[in-house]
Amino acid sequence: MLIGVIADDFTGASDIANTLAKGHEDSAGLRVVQYLGIPDRPADSGVEAGVVSLKSRSTPVAEAVRESLAALDWLLAQGCRQIVFKYCSTFDSTPEGNIGPVAQALAERLGASGVVVCPAFPTMGRTIYQGHLFVNDRLLSESGMQDHPLTPMTDPDIRRWLSHQVPGPVGLVPAPVVRQGADAIRQALADSDATLVVVDAIDDCDLMRIGRAVAGARLVTGGSGIALGLARNFPAAGRFGAATARTNDAPGAILAGSCSGMTRRQIEAHGRDHPVLEIDVEAVMQDRLGVDEIAAFLLDRPDRAPLAFSSGHPGQVAAMQARYGREAVAGRLDALFGDVARRLVASGVGRLVVAGGETSGAVVSALDLGALEIGPEIAPGVPVLTSAEGLALALKSGNFGDEDFFIRALDMMRGKA
Incomplete structure (x- = not known):
């Protein structure tokens, strides 16, 4: 297994699994399996990307961290070279939420710093500019997400939102740096004194640049869009081909x-x-x-x-x-x-x-x-x-x-x- 994903809900898990399975432009799709909870047995040898689906988005911090670390242990045991922590492209959380604590716990376990935080999914209108999350032409806090029954998003500034959840600074790689390309992004991440760094992304080209920048990174976090540029970092990927769904006429x-x-x-x-x-x-x-x-x-x-x-x-x-x-x-x-x-x-x-x-x-x-x-x-x-x-x-x-x-x-x- 090359890429291991820890997803904080089941729809988000199938979302990023879909991104990894279909590939993007010149990169082949991977053989992906979505696991419903943490498996109790090894993955099949043909699986190139494993997505562990948790139901942790709205759970208390300690429980979410514990489950996510257990998922990490299983994925590492399968040989994963890169871990992705997947959350919603609208960053569904609260000031007391667990996205920040889970990301920090994973980073600590993996010895990672300058970890990308990028919930952008431009295909669905989710973009990040100057650390602020937009849904189409609206700030997140004016998009309807402020009325979410479990995770009302009342602040579009992802840095400020994370600062409620984690100690220490939260960094930013702004759009002008992202547009300079992978080397500039990689250098900005390395220069940051923050464990978590929000990275702007306005279109799929930005996500591909970020993907090239994190080649070799142990941990990446984001929405499903962050996976667009990851498969191409593994030259042998796609050798098994994406699975095809069976069809049926059942009710x-x-x-x-x-x-x-x-x-x-x-x-x-x-x-x-x-x-x-x-x-x-x-x-x-x-x-x-x-x-x-x-x-x-x-x-x-x-x-x-x-x-x-x-x-x-x-x-x-x-x-x-x-x-x-x-x-x-x-x-x-x-x-x-x-x-x-x-x-x-x-x-x-x-x-x-x-x-x-x-x-x-x-x-x-x-x-x-x-x-x-x-x-x-x-x-x-x-x-x-x-x-x-x-x-x-x-x-x-x-x-x-x-x-x-x-x-x-x-x-x-x-x-x-």
């Missing part, structure tokens, strides 16, 4: 827990031609709605791409959190989606689309799948995933995909898109 279903604006638009668009069930969150919290009703709705419509969602507008989400507590609502919905997914698969559903990082983590944890092979790309950042048992999955971060994403994903799993 399909969609579960959506993301509250992002794009997911809500996708739900609205899907509902024009397909059956949609809005989950009454208050009824769930009061034990008046559960697995039986939701699973029955989905299973009774196997050929119509049925969807069940809990995705609410920011005001609705805030009201439920105020009434029942943020963690209580999130925990109950995660458990519900996991139980529904188990019921669906046990009843013959073989194609499953899940929207939302926390929801995806709950679903794949409940299904106990072990590992997933990376197949064709449905939309930027979202591949078809296939389990050893033949279950086809798509795990979508909230804001990813076009409005027709749900039906497109189910069709691709059947080999019809």
